[in-house]
Amino acid sequence: MTRRLLALGSALAVAAGLLASLAPAASAADSTTDLGTLIPPVGARSGDVAAGGGKVFVSANSRIIVADTQGVLTGAITGLSGAAGLALSPDGTRLYAALGGSNQVAEVDAADLTIIRRIDLTAYPCPVNLSLSGSRLWVGYGCWGEAGGGVIGLELSAPTPEPVSIDASTYGAPRVAAAGDTLVVANTSAGPLIDPTAGPSDLLIYDVSGTPATLRGEIESHTYNQSLPSDLAITPDGSTVISVDADTHRLGAWDTTSLAKVRDYAAESEGSPAAVAISPDGAHVVGGVKGALALYDAATATKLHTATPPLAGLPGSLAFSGTDVFAVLWGQDKRLRLWRLHGVTLPSSKLTLTGPSNAIVYEEFTLTGRLTLSDGSAPGAQTVTVTRTRLGGTSPVVTPLPDVTTAADGTFTITDTQPVNKVTYDVLWNGSSDHRWSKAFKTVSITLPPSSLTLSGPTEGTVGEQLQFSGVLKAGDQVFPPTTSLKVYRALSRADMTQLFELAPAGDGSFSFADTPTAAGEYTYAVEWEGDGLYRGTWVEHDVTVSEVLPE
Numbered sequence: 001m002t003r004r005l006l007a008l009g010s011a012l013a014v015a016a017g018l019l020a021s022l023a024p025a026a027s028a029a030d031s032t033t034d035l036g037t038l039i040p041p042v043g044a045r046s047g048d049v050a051a052g053g054g055k056v057f058v059s060a061n062s063r064i065i066v067a068d069t070q071g072v073l074t075g076a077i078t079g080l081s082g083a084a085g086l087a088l089s090p091d092g093t094r095l096y097a098a099l100g101g102s103n104q105v106a107e108v109d110a111a112d113l114t115i116i117r118r119i120d121l122t123a124y125p126c127p128v129n130l131s132l133s134g135s136r137l138w139v140g141y142g143c144w145g146e147a148g149g150g151v152i153g154l155e156l157s158a159p160t161p162e163p164v165s166i167d168a169s170t171y172g173a174p175r176v177a178a179a180g181d182t183l184v185v186a187n188t189s190a191g192p193l194i195d196p197t198a199g200p201s202d203l204l205i206y207d208v209s210g211t212p213a214t215l216r217g218e219i220e221s222h223t224y225n226q227s228l229p230s231d232l233a234i235t236p237d238g239s240t241v242i243s244v245d246a247d248t249h250r251l252g253a254w255d256t257t258s259l260a261k262v263r264d265y266a267a268e269s270e271g272s273p274a275a276v277a278i279s280p281d282g283a284h285v286v287g288g289v290k291g292a293l294a295l296y297d298a299a300t301a302t303k304l305h306t307a308t309p310p311l312a313g314l315p316g317s318l319a320f321s322g323t324d325v326f327a328v329l330w331g332q333d334k335r336l337r338l339w340r341l342h343g344v345t346l347p348s349s350k351l352t353l354t355g356p357s358n359a360i361v362y363e364e365f366t367l368t369g370r371l372t373l374s375d376g377s378a379p380g381a382q383t384v385t386v387t388r389t390r391l392g393g394t395s396p397v398v399t400p401l402p403d404v405t406t407a408a409d410g411t412f413t414i415t416d417t418q419p420v421n422k423v424t425y426d427v428l429w430n431g432s433s434d435h436r437w438s439k440a441f442k443t444v445s446i447t448l449p450p451s452s453l454t455l456s457g458p459t460e461g462t463v464g465e466q467l468q469f470s471g472v473l474k475a476g477d478q479v480f481p482p483t484t485s486l487k488v489y490r491a492l493s494r495a496d497m498t499q500l501f502e503l504a505p506a507g508d509g510s511f512s513f514a515d516t517p518t519a520a521g522e523y524t525y526a527v528e529w530e531g532d533g534l535y536r537g538t539w540v541e542h543d544v545t546v547s548e549v550l551p552e
Contacts, residue, residue: 029343029430029437032310032329033071035060035336045084045100045128045144045173047336049328051321053092053110058317058328058338059083064097066113069321071340077113080106087130087137090280096137098127105130105139105154119161124152128173131183131234136208138183139163142173149173151185153208166206166213175231180238181209182216182256186229202229203243205256217259233278233285235298242285244276251276251287253301263301266294277318277325284345286318286325293327295344305348305436307341315339343436348374351384351440353427358445361420367442369427371410373435379410384427386414391422418446448531451475453540455527461546466516469542471527473509475535480507488513489526497526517546 037060040046046059055074056067064077064086081101088095088110095108105119105127121127121141126149129140135157142149149170154161166185175186183206203219229243240262242253251265265285276287278298285296293315295305309315315327323345329337355367371379386401404427406412414425424443431437457469473486484504491497505511517523523544531537 029428029439030307031071031340031342033067033073033338033340035065035073035328035338037061037065037336039330039334039336046082047316047328047330048084048086049317049319049326049338050086050088050095051319051326052088052090055092055110056319056321056326056338057086057088057095057110058336059086059097060336062101064095064108065338067338069324071326071338075113077108077115079115084128085130085140087132089132096130096132098130098139098141100126100128100143103127105137107156119154121152121163124150124163124165126173129175131176131178133178133180133183133238136178137161138166138176138178140170140174140176140185142170144172147171151176151183153183153213164211167215175229177232177234177241178208178238179234179236181207182234182238182241183208183213184232184234184241184256186232186243203241203254205241205259216256219254219259231275231287233276235278235282236280237282242276242278242287244274244287251285251296265296265301266303274315275318275327277320279320279345284320286320286344288315293341295325305344307344309339311337320345343431346431346434346436349379349429349431349435349438350374351427351429351438353425353440353442355414355425355442356444358447359418360449361446362417363449364415364417365444367414367416367425367444369412369414369440371406371412371429371438373410378408379406380408382406382410382429382432384412384429387426387428388416389424389426390418391424418444420448421446448534448536449476451529451531451535451538453527453529453538455525455540455542457525457542457544459544461517461544462549463517463520463546464549466514467544468512468514469525470510470512471540473505473511473529473538475509475532478534480505480509484529486511487528487530489528490515491524491526492519492521494522494524497524517544520546520548522546 040061046061048059050057058065062080064083066075067073081099083097084100085098093110095110097106099106103121103125107116109116124141126143127139127141131138137154137156139152149172151166152163170187177184185204205216206213207216231244234241240253241256242251253263255262274288278285283298285298288294293307294303296303309329311331316330317328319326323343325341325344327339329339331337350372353369356365359365371382373379384404388399388401390397404412422445424441426441428439429437452474455471458467461467482504485502487502488500489497490500523546524541526541528539529537
């Protein structure tokens, strides 16, 4: 007992020293931010995301919420009616927002978040979807569930841009995606196309190198067993458009010149369809559905990374920001959240953490880990953050521990002592400019040290003959007080184990008892110690064959 109390005092002293030297804990590599707003009604079409210039923008009904590239909210642009689709200039200086409530497009200075001008679209009600290509902004307009939707183009370099209508009448507001001299229009509402020349097609491909735009061709749904696309993205050169099939959840890539399908990206899971985005350099595609989101190599459709949205959220809109991806999540709790996937386009890394599944209270134990890089190179000395979560009680207790530094080959160790409980150790490498972050965890059950019981006696006996048993209880080096209790049990044919009595061992743990069987059979005698606050309990058994007395 004295040794255990000394160990406790030593552990507390070590813990105090650790707390005094702790570095600030690193935040999670991926993060989720509550945007403080409910999911908009279906017809409102808010919840679009755009990223660039060190900021992230999310449309949210009557405002646009602004965050930094860490996902931390920094402000909002207010006074907007029905903010829906967003488009950001490549240099991140100008933000454009479709305002379905006031039938306008707002141009915003992305640096100071002031509205520079409002472009009136009264003749083209319910603007929803935007796509920016050079100085031209393409607007998909149309009120929810109504005929009369379509597409207009705006030359933003003009002091007062005049809308130029594209002959692509749709049911509701179509999706638009533009790059170079190519514009793709997707009918996304479950209603008939008003333009009789469009037929049953899902995608209309336009050449917009001149005015008016000319229809290059159509990609028809029945030819490829496609349903209405729920989102579009186009490569920076305009050569390929990717659509999300609303039924199969595939991401299909189409050549905008030949109109042929060039590849499919795998469906991730069953569920409602979601969004798609292409990185500014055209190298990566990100998309998915409820329950999964995946990053692909744009040219080969090779899956590079998968992630599971928190809170079973549906990624309703996606945007690249450097090596990160931002997604607006439509949570099951009806709230909008911003999900940041940090370094998702970088090559992967892997952290492992191994160690004992069980450890003894206040005795030091060691966990070993390793950081490896996908290209097989040695990571060198890297900083790994460590967090300990003590489970049990009314709530978990989370404690940041000192950072550890890996050896050149990526290996590291963590040593600790803990009181009785279950603890989980989480390790995180925040990544580098060359590789994506990684994390690992290990759970260790902290238990009292074991005790032991021995029990000896005869292995054979006769009915009516007294059997003598003896044994020893050991629990470290402790001396047992007179209040220590051992329970003695007996069972015949290992059925109905019955407690016979209790006895107290001597201070050194030794004990003895006797019993006289009254019937023949296979007997099991057992002794149990339930333990105390310093050692675990234990149990021991001994079998005896008892025979009838044979007549002389």
